[in-house]
Amino acid sequence: MTTPLQTRMALAEIPDRLEALRMANTPTNANRRTPDEPTPAAIVNTPNANGGGGLGMRVDNEANVVQGQDFVFSPLPSPDELVIRQRGRRRFTTTFSPDKPNGGGSGSGGSSMRSPFQRTPTKNLQLTSGMILRSSPRKRLTMGSTPPEPTPMETNSPIKIKSDLTKQLWPGTPIVKKLKMDDRPVGQTNTEVALPSLLQGLSQQQLIELIVNNVNNAGDEERLRRQLPTPDISALEQELQYAKRLIFKSLPTSRLCKKTDAAAYSKASMHLNEFKRVLQVQAKRLHDATHWDALVDYVSMAWQCVATTPNWESHAHNAVRRQCFKLLACSCYAAIKHGGMRLGQTRLESLERNLREWSKDYEDVLSCVNALQRTLSSRTSI
Structure with a gap:
């Protein structure tokens, strides 16, 4: 007690x-x-x-x-706090806890340690009595009825979309249709310009194709052939004279310097080579076109131009000059051989007088004199 x-x-x-x-x-x-x-x-x-x-x-x-x-x-x-506590990593405590019936120890069976393979707990909606279950608007629309059928896309052209947009932005603006552009060349549509002016802009090959395409039969070709003129060599003469002027501009202008020595040649050598190139291109053009009468006229013009070029003191420096004379002599020989009496009596007699004068500059031109005499003799025998 x-x-x-x-x-x-x-x-x-x-x-x-x-x-x-x-x-x-x-x-x-x-x-x-x-x-x-x-x-x-x-x-x-x-x-x-x-x-x-x-x-x-x-x-x-x-x-x-x-x-x-x-x-x-x-x-x-609160339920949110319970979810946060369950989601967080819980530490194992050794103190007394009323949640564990066995007092809570390291060996107790009431341990609430979460396994790493366990799913993360979600919010339990049953814990709150006043919470109203809500769903997304898309889910509410599809729960009571079947989903609507997809509407086919309208394949509108960009022009129609642009016009519709213009109507929406500016209702009172009239729609102006885009004019169809003409893809033809301006020379065909511009009738205000004369035809010769339009033909000047065409290349030589374009003019050839234009004429050949318009020849339909042999009669048209014969009529066109009778109208063919002698090629105009005035444009070729201007180009050749310009190349010669460049040679003289390159020479020294001082009175104390010579214009035919080695120093002057070194300054004009580049222009001499350009002069020879222009001469070769022009003579080959007339030779390939088989305009023998124009080739004879060109040789007469170009020979005088080459003869007025500087005559250098050194024999080696006059190599370009001799090459130009040789080129003209070969062109003249080819014109006499292929042209023959088609060149005309007057042109052949004038050429014979010129060849005897040209022999002073270049002796090999006498071969052209022999060919010319054979042509004239054959005409006399006939």
């Missing part, structure tokens, strides 16, 4: 022990507990120094009742 004194002493110690239990159950106090401080379980389970066993059991019951009242009156966490 316990005495009233022992009972009063035990009741006096209850508030202190209950406060120790609250401090032990708090996480912050549990983490800050010193090693010398006894755990709540040790305080409650320690028997009285006077040997009162029944008093220890009564204290345990009263502590459980007070602790239960604290949990009853504590507010419940």
